[in-house]
Amino acid sequence: xxxTFSRRMERVRPSAIxxxxxxxxxxxxxxxxxxxxxxRLFPVAELRSxxxxxxxxxTGSAALQYTTSEGxxxxxxxxxxxxxxxxxxxxxxxxxxxxxxQQGLDLVGKLMLDAGDTVIVEDPTFLGALIALNPxxxxxATVRIDDEGMDVEHLETVLARHPETKMIYTVPDFHNxxxxxxxxxxxxxxxxxxxxxxxxxxEDTPYRELRYDGEHLPTxxxxxxxxxxxxxxxxxxxxxxxxxxxxxxxxxxVLARLTLLxxxxxxxxxxxxxxxxxxxxxxYDLDAxxxxxxxxxxxxxxxxxxxxxxxxxxxxxRTTPSGGLFTxxxxxxxxxxxxxxxxxxxxxxxxxYVPGASFFAVDVKTNHARIxxxxxxxxxxxxxxxxxxxxxxxxxx
Amino acid sequence: xxxTFSRRMERVRPSAIxxxxxxxxxxxxxxxxxxxxxxRLFPVAELRSxxxxxxxxxTGSAALQYTTSEGxxxxxxxxxxxxxxxxxxxxxxxxxxxxxxQQGLDLVGKLMLDAGDTVIVEDPTFLGALIALNPxxxxxATVRIDDEGMDVEHLETVLARHPETKMIYTVPDFHNxxxxxxxxxxxxxxxxxxxxxxxxxxEDTPYRELRYDGEHLPTxxxxxxxxxxxxxxxxxxxxxxxxxxxxxxxxxxVLARLTLLxxxxxxxxxxxxxxxxxxxxxxYDLDAxxxxxxxxxxxxxxxxxxxxxxxxxxxxxRTTPSGGLFTxxxxxxxxxxxxxxxxxxxxxxxxxYVPGASFFAVDVKTNHARIxxxxxxxxxxxxxxxxxxxxxxxxxx
Numbered sequence: 174x175x176x177t178f179s180r181r182m183e184r185v186r187p188s189a190i191x192x193x194x195x196x197x198x199x200x201x202x203x204x205x206x207x208x209x210x211x212x213r214l215f216p217v218a219e220l221r222s223x224x225x226x227x228x229x230x231x232t233g234s235a236a237l238q239y240t241t242s243e244g245x246x247x248x249x250x251x252x253x254x255x256x257x258x259x260x261x262x263x264x265x266x267x268x269x270x271x272x273x274x275q276q277g278l279d280l281v282g283k284l285m286l287d288a289g290d291t292v293i294v295e296d297p298t299f300l301g302a303l304i305a306l307n308p309x310x311x312x313x314a315t316v317r318i319d320d321e322g323m324d325v326e327h328l329e330t331v332l333a334r335h336p337e338t339k340m341i342y343t344v345p346d347f348h349n350x351x352x353x354x355x356x357x358x359x360x361x362x363x364x365x366x367x368x369x370x371x372x373x374x375x376e377d378t379p380y381r382e383l384r385y386d387g388e389h390l391p392t393x394x395x396x397x398x399x400x401x402x403x404x405x406x407x408x409x410x411x412x413x414x415x416x417x418x419x420x421x422x423x424x425x426x427v428l429a430r431l432t433l434l435x436x437x438x439x440x441x442x443x444x445x446x447x448x449x450x451x452x453x454x455x456x457y458d459l460d461a462x463x464x465x466x467x468x469x470x471x472x473x474x475x476x477x478x479x480x481x482x483x484x485x486x487x488x489x490x491r492t493t494p495s496g497g498l499f500t501x502x503x504x505x506x507x508x509x510x511x512x513x514x515x516x517x518x519x520x521x522x523x524x525x526y527v528p529g530a531s532f533f534a535v536d537v538k539t540n541h542a543r544i545x546x547x548x549x550x551x552x553x554x555x556x557x558x559x560x561x562x563x564x565x566x567x568x569x570x
Numbered sequence: 571x572x573x574t575f576s577r578r579m580e581r582v583r584p585s586a587i588x589x590x591x592x593x594x595x596x597x598x599x600x601x602x603x604x605x606x607x608x609x610r611l612f613p614v615a616e617l618r619s620x621x622x623x624x625x626x627x628x629t630g631s632a633a634l635q636y637t638t639s640e641g642x643x644x645x646x647x648x649x650x651x652x653x654x655x656x657x658x659x660x661x662x663x664x665x666x667x668x669x670x671x672q673q674g675l676d677l678v679g680k681l682m683l684d685a686g687d688t689v690i691v692e693d694p695t696f697l698g699a700l701i702a703l704n705p706x707x708x709x710x711a712t713v714r715i716d717d718e719g720m721d722v723e724h725l726e727t728v729l730a731r732h733p734e735t736k737m738i739y740t741v742p743d744f745h746n747x748x749x750x751x752x753x754x755x756x757x758x759x760x761x762x763x764x765x766x767x768x769x770x771x772x773e774d775t776p777y778r779e780l781r782y783d784g785e786h787l788p789t790x791x792x793x794x795x796x797x798x799x800x801x802x803x804x805x806x807x808x809x810x811x812x813x814x815x816x817x818x819x820x821x822x823x824v825l826a827r828l829t830l831l832x833x834x835x836x837x838x839x840x841x842x843x844x845x846x847x848x849x850x851x852x853x854y855d856l857d858a859x860x861x862x863x864x865x866x867x868x869x870x871x872x873x874x875x876x877x878x879x880x881x882x883x884x885x886x887x888r889t890t891p892s893g894g895l896f897t898x899x900x901x902x903x904x905x906x907x908x909x910x911x912x913x914x915x916x917x918x919x920x921x922x923y924v925p926g927a928s929f930f931a932v933d934v935k936t937n938h939a940r941i942x943x944x945x946x947x948x949x950x951x952x953x954x955x956x957x958x959x960x961x962x963x964x965x966x967x
Contacts, residue, residue: 174796176770177736178827179684179706185830209636217630224621233614237810239606272669272814276836283705287576304834308680309576339574373573399571413634415841417669430575433582437701439673443840444812 180288184307188531203557204525208349208498209548214469215413216453216462223452227445236448242436244270244420245447251454252406252420261395261404267422269431270442274379274407274419278305280434281340281375281403284427286311291338293331295323297501297532297541299349299377302342313534314338320492322348322355325362332370340373345393346381347497350532350543354495357390364396372401373427379407379419380497382463385471387495400424403431408450410498410547411463416446470498470547477546477554484562486569498547501529504540505569511539517568522560577685581704587908587928600954601922605746605895606945611866612810613850613859620849624842633845639833641667641817642844648851649803649817658792658801664819666828667839671776671804671816675702677831678737678772678800681824683708688735690728692720694898694929694938696746696774699739710931711735717889719745719752722759729767737770742790743778744894747929747940751892754787761793769798770824776804776816777894779860782868784892797821800828805847807895807944808860813843867895867944874943874951881959883966895944898926901937902966908936914965919957 227236243249250265257263271277278301286292288310294302296315303313314335317324323343332338341363345355355363367374376393394404400423407419421431435441453459474494481491481500490503504510511528518524529541546554624633640646647662654660668674675698683689685707691699693712700710711732714721720740729735738760742752752760764771773790791801797820804816818828832838850856874897878888887900901907908925915921926938943951 174798175768176682176798176824179680179682179687181684182681182827185827185834187826187830207636212631212635215631215634217625217627217634220634221622221625221630224625225618228614228618228621230614233618234609234612237612237614237617237812238609239604239811272836272840275834279835283576284579285573285576287578290576301837308831308834371572401571401573413842414636415634417836417838417840427573429584430579430582433584434705437582437672437705438676438835439669439814440698441814443669443814443843445810446840446843 181308181310184310199523202523202525203549203553203560205544205546205549205557206525206527207548208545210410210414210466211469211547214466216457219457220413220449220453223449223456226456227448227452232448236445238444240441240444240447242432242441244268244442245444245451248447248451251451256406256422259389261392261422263422266425267428269421269423269428269435270447271419271421271435272439272442273409273414273417274377274405275301275305276438277405277419277421278302278375278377280421280431280438281373282306282309283434284430285340285373291335293328293335293338293341294534295343295348296534296536297350297529298342298534299344300527300531302377303534306342315533315535318348318351318353320353322353322359323363325359325366328363328366332366336370338370338372340375341367342375342377343393344377346378346390347383347494349380349497350499350527350529351501352492352494352497352499354390360391360393360396364393364398364402367401368399374402375405376402377405379405379410381406382411383467383470383498384496385467385474394422403427411459411466412450412453416450418442418446418450473546473549473551473554476551477544477558480555480558481562484559484566486562486566488569489565498545500544500546502542502544504542506540508540510542513568517564518561522564524557524561578705578707581707585928587925596920599920599922600946600950600957602941602943602946602954603922603924604945605942607807607811607863608866608944611863613854616854617810617846617850620846620853623853624845624849629845633842635841637838637841637844639829639838641665641839642841642848645844645848648848653803653819656786658789658819660819663822664825666818666820666825666832667844668816668818668832669836669839670806670811670814671774671802672698672702673835674802674816674818675699675772675774677818677828677835679703679706680831681827682737682770688732690725690732690735690738691931692740692745693931693933694747694926695739695931696741697924697928699774700931703739712930712932715745715748715750717750719750719756720760722756722763725760725763729763733767735767735769737772738764739772739774740790741774743775743787744780744891744896746777746894747896747924747926748898749889749891749894749896751787757788757790757793761790761795761799764798765796771799772802773799774802776802776807778803779808780864780867780895781893782864782871791819800824808856808863809847809850813847815839815843815847870943870946870948870951871897873948874941874955877952877955878959881956881963883959883963885966886962895942897941897943899939899941901939903937905937907939910965914961915958919961921954921958
């Protein structure tokens with residue numbers, strides 16, 4: 174047998190790092206590699222009660238049946254109301270419910286991209302977005318990112334070099350992998366540039382509500398003057414990823430097409446899980462739950478940053494995230510964080526992270542790492558970071 | 571704003587029929603249009619108990635967390651064991667858990683199809699498969715289907731005319747829309763032809779376990795001699811569609827690639843729903859539940875066929891399905907079933923079906939309709955079919 178797969182499969186390749194992390198699933202391993210929320214904080218009892226009420230005689234059958242591709246109408250309305258209350262005007266009809274934020278990336282890639290089309294991404298950018306978009310065979314152009322997020326002056330230069338660009342992908346709040354947040358001035362300028370060049374902006378906000386310091390900034394969607402921002406959000410980080418629910422917000426013309434692609438891709442999201450999340454938001458206080466997460470993650474972030482500062486040798490920089498799940502390390506030039514993890518950190522200290530190389534769409538830089546602080550216990554954060562610090566101190570001497 | 575969408579969107583169009591059925595959601599409407607299971611038969615109390623146990627203190631957190639893209643290992647093993655016990659040798663590693671059978675179609679389309687590639691489908695074929703595959707911009711070639719399923723002699727002719735064919739899509743058991751089942755001789759010959767032409771066969775089996783007469787025939791996957799059959803199955807029709815879970819069975823080389831596409835598309839299926847279905851299969855008897863469905867649907871099928879025979883005028887043919895959810899009507903040449911539904915059946919009798927035109931990939935025939943018997947009550951079956959029969963009698967006079 175010699176099946177010929179589609180050409181796009183040349184862009185769909187296993188990740189060596191993923192395999193390394195999967196095969197290193199040693200119980201003694203301390204992994205800063207995932208983007209997992211802390212499962213000790215899931216509202217398990219509340220969700221148990223919610224499923225019990227949804228699966229009652231009165232509502233259980235409907236919750237187990239098919240519904241519309243757009244998603245459960247009452248949950249679409251609840252998502253719209255919540256976004257609107259927090260400053261992003263949204264109608265129920267602007268909402269498509271998807272199987273986690275990742276599906277939003279897949280559907281927007283399908284909507285927009287022919288082979289060879291250009292997508293602008295931050296340098297570095299979210300690995301999952303590259304994984305989602307690669308099957309549509311785009312080219313990437315990259316824009317520098319600093320402590321105020323995407324560098325919009327550099328974006329102008331990149332747009333001048335790539336007039337064929339179709340969309341810009343960004344994580345403006347607590348960026349993955351760097352943890353930085355785009356300033357208001359840059360958000361405004363980004364919208365102006367997108368208008369000027371007639372581009373779609375894909376705004377990905379899975380961490381947005383997990384802010385530990387300062388004030389929330391307006392979403393790009395709320396600053397959008399021409400309906401060209403597609404906004405993605407998710408319950409994965411604020412409630413539970415195992416329910417696989419997120420949302421896409423877009424203007425009607427775009428949303429109608431994304432809905433046809435959702436129908437094609439998997440008919441609809443889980444009626445049962447949509448019903449349960451709707452009931453959760455009606456019977457419990459999601460905002461209060463998020464406050465508890467924020468309080469817990471703030472402590473973890475502070476502990477991680479302090480432990481890095483205490484135990485890492487000079488010459489390693491880190492970002493100071495005001496929210497989200499990650500900090501981003503910059504090792505000295507010439508340092509290979511992939512080799513260091515494989516040859517030193519994993520065998521000698523049983524510590525893992527995501528080597529930064531995975532997050533660069535074009536020019537790969539080897540001297541970075543993404544470190545997650547949400548998923549681990551406080552003890553493991555101190556223990557793992559200290560072990561890593563000791564090894565780096567020896568290694569970088 | 572004038573966004574340029576991808577070229578594939580020319581193939582992703584709203585369906586007039588879908589809109590007609592959606593807007594016709596009058597409570598007095600009797601719709602034979604959907605492919606819905608009867609929600610009165612869902613094991614609601616059992617699933618309520620199962621979710622209660624999965625969301626216990628001991629297991630709730632893990633059930634709400636991320637898991638692997640392949641799906642929950644224990645559920646993969648359970649699916650493999652069940653298939654193997656029923657005659658299709660399967661290992662846990664051959665199983666990818668997906669968000670309903672529809673996602674299997676999307677992933678296999680992505681895996682195999684470049685724009686312009688040829689897919690062979692039955693004439694007519696499942697509309698949802700065309701919807702899933704269209705975004706990959708294939709050409710279709712069609713093969714006749716009769717009471718023994720896909721006509722493999724005609725397939726030989728079609729293959730000779732289309733040597734560029736990459737895959738054959740089929741619903742061998744209780745075909746959608748016609749309800750017919752492929753004979754064993756034809757299954758064997760289909761495998762031979764696929765081997766000879768080095769093609770992938772996509773075997774879609776959502777209705778397979780809903781057999782009302784006769785003996786189960788071997789799956790194409792079990793007859794496969796070279797690992798070229800990708801087998802799709804689903805919990806939607808045997809348990810509950812609102813949980814959105816199905817499976818893809820394939821050889822390791824194909825399965826590994828489909829898993830990468832699953833990761834790209836939506837990371838993974840719902841951990842919670844996978845955990846709940848696993849617990850259901852451990853705590854309850856899925857086979858006994860399916861027997862209850864079979865008993866109930868057999869009665870509905872018999873009632874529908876008898877009512878058609880009693881009330882329809884001469885000149886309308888129907889199939890006799892041994893299982894599944896549908897029968898297929900053939901009206902006299904020149905009859906337009908879309909116009910009849912819109913202009914006569916909906917306004918005058920408030921009865922809907924799916925006009926056959928939707929199911930033809932190449933040459934559209936207007937004189938057919940697909941009629942579902944699983945979703946409605948016995949009273950509605952008799953009432954709706956009788957009303958349709960009376961109108962047809964008047965109209966075809």
